[in-house]
Amino acid sequence: MQSIPALQAMIEPLRNAFTAGIPYISGTLCASSDDLGLFYNTEKETRFLHFSTATVEDLDLLEKACDAATFGRNDQNVLDETYRKAGKLDASNFASGFDIHVSGLPELIANKLLDGQGNMRVRAERYKLNVYGKDAFFKAHKDTPRSEDMFGSLVLIFPTEHAGGSLVLRDASRTWTFDSAKALQDHSKTSSDSIPGIAYIAFYSDIEHEVTKVESGHRVTVTYNLYQVPCDPSSVSSGVTEKSEMKEILSGLLNDSNFLPGGGYLGFGLQHEYPLGRLGTECHRKVYLQRYRDLLKGPDAELMRAASQLSLDATLNLRYLYDNDHPKSTNVLCNFIPPESDKEIEDDYTIYLQYELDAPEISSRMLYDPEEKQHPWEAEWEERNGQEYLPNESKFWVNWVTPVANNKHRTTFMAYGNEPVLTHEYGQLCLVIQVGPFGKRQTASM
Ligand SMILES: O=C(O)CCC(=O)C(=O)O
Numbered sequence: 001m002q003s004i005p006a007l008q009a010m011i012e013p014l015r016n017a018f019t020a021g022i023p024y025i026s027g028t029l030c031a032s033s034d035d036l037g038l039f040y041n042t043e044k045e046t047r048f049l050h051f052s053t054a055t056v057e058d059l060d061l062l063e064k065a066c067d068a069a070t071f072g073r074n075d076q077n078v079l080d081e082t083y084r085k086a087g088k089l090d091a092s093n094f095a096s097g098f099d100i101h102v103s104g105l106p107e108l109i110a111n112k113l114l115d116g117q118g119n120m121r122v123r124a125e126r127y128k129l130n131v132y133g134k135d136a137f138f139k140a141h142k143d144t145p146r147s148e149d150m151f152g153s154l155v156l157i158f159p160t161e162h163a164g165g166s167l168v169l170r171d172a173s174r175t176w177t178f179d180s181a182k183a184l185q186d187h188s189k190t191s192s193d194s195i196p197g198i199a200y201i202a203f204y205s206d207i208e209h210e211v212t213k214v215e216s217g218h219r220v221t222v223t224y225n226l227y228q229v230p231c232d233p234s235s236v237s238s239g240v241t242e243k244s245e246m247k248e249i250l251s252g253l254l255n256d257s258n259f260l261p262g263g264g265y266l267g268f269g270l271q272h273e274y275p276l277g278r279l280g281t282e283c284h285r286k287v288y289l290q291r292y293r294d295l296l297k298g299p300d301a302e303l304m305r306a307a308s309q310l311s312l313d314a315t316l317n318l319r320y321l322y323d324n325d326h327p328k329s330t331n332v333l334c335n336f337i338p339p340e341s342d343k344e345i346e347d348d349y350t351i352y353l354q355y356e357l358d359a360p361e362i363s364s365r366m367l368y369d370p371e372e373k374q375h376p377w378e379a380e381w382e383e384r385n386g387q388e389y390l391p392n393e394s395k396f397w398v399n400w401v402t403p404v405a406n407n408k409h410r411t412t413f414m415a416y417g418n419e420p421v422l423t424h425e426y427g428q429l430c431l432v433i434q435v436g437p438f439g440k441r442q443t444a445s446m
Pocket residue numbers: 130138143155166167209210211221223418
């Protein structure tokens with residue numbers, strides 16, 4: 001079997017391309033006067049304001065018309081002003097003059113955050129209006145998934161005087177800050193338009209994010225949940241495939257006789273999380289993860305596409321590990337969401353998955369930085385045994401290019417969301433690509 005250091009060196013460019021994606025797009029839009037009108041309900045009446053002329057008093061009145069914004073903590077809807085301090089109006093209580101359908105935003109978002117192949121379009125569902133007054137904020141959370149096809153969130157920030165209230169996004173190793181107050185000021189300085197612009201940011205909703213404290217003024221937003229919808233096939237232009245860096249790197253590896261000469265499996269912990277039907281919601285059959293193939297986001301979608309264009313068999317899985325602390329702990333791969341069982345399951349859930357649900361057992365080799373991400377026993381295990389394992393020592397070896405999550409018997413609830421968890425929760429999937437021996441790399445029947 002190819003040694004771990006040799007394989008690590010070869011795989012690095014692929015890992016770099018896979019982990020380099022940017023999970024959002026942001027900017028400002030030129031607005032028409034109609035875009036900046038807002039009707040909203042108070043308990044007694046319907047009021048109107050126009051963002052280009054609204055005074056501080058007008059915005060104070062809007063803020064007062066709002067309810068305190070709640071959020072989801074596990075499956076509870078909570079009001080906790082140490083975690084989220086902001087006002088909200090539900091979609092039924094306001095009407096904005098901004099028409100998302102003529103804004104061009106759904107097309108822009110589809111282009112940048114969906115597969116880039118034009119197979120999917122974006123449906124934006126208006127969700128809430130929020131007013132962040134002085135000292136308002138929203139601490140780190142993810143946006144609660146409402147269905148399998150919800151992939152993102154869009155925030156419009158209207159042109160009202162304020163400072164602070166940046167949106168900060170974070171993944172495992174990177175942080176991005178969108179200072180919408182500054183973006184709106186810059187827009188006014190550089191635009192010849194007399195009408196102020198609208199700032200926007202769209203991001204994958206499984207990315208952790210927070211709104212920093214508003215220092216002064218009012219930050220008024222309208223948020224949308226973003227869903228992906230297949231396009232009518234006749235409207236998809238055939239043959240237009242975007243150039244893919246990952247495909248080029250992977251294809252270079254397949255043509256190299258030193259890369260996995262006898263074939264093998266490459267595993268990737270995906271870069272994004274996906275809304276899985278919540279466990280415990282009376283599903284008594286396997287739900288195959290294949291259905292998520294067309295719902296993958298950003299780099300995950302690009303990798304899946306590269307594998308299938310190169311005729312490699314690629315499957316989506318949940319990886320279950322019986323015992324985190326035990327070097328010989330059983331690892332199994334499920335290409336399905338395990339059904340609810342009527343039986344009381346003994347403590348070794350992986351045995352149940354293996355013997356009752358036919359999930360294959362695997363052995364793992366970690367190709368990612370052991371210092372940072374590897375569990376201590378894994379590093380030790382590799383050191384002692386990594387290079388001496390014979391391929392036939394276990395049936396199914398997976399070389400992990402990026403860290404893979406350990407799913408427990410039950411997936412844990414998302415701790416902090418913008419809504420309590422109802423039917424779906426985020427799951428951490430992995431993609432396992434089978435590579436044939438040199439000269440016969442293709443493993444998928446196309
Ligand atoms: O206002 C923002 O920039 C983000 C708000 C947010 O994260 C939410 O409402 O879930």
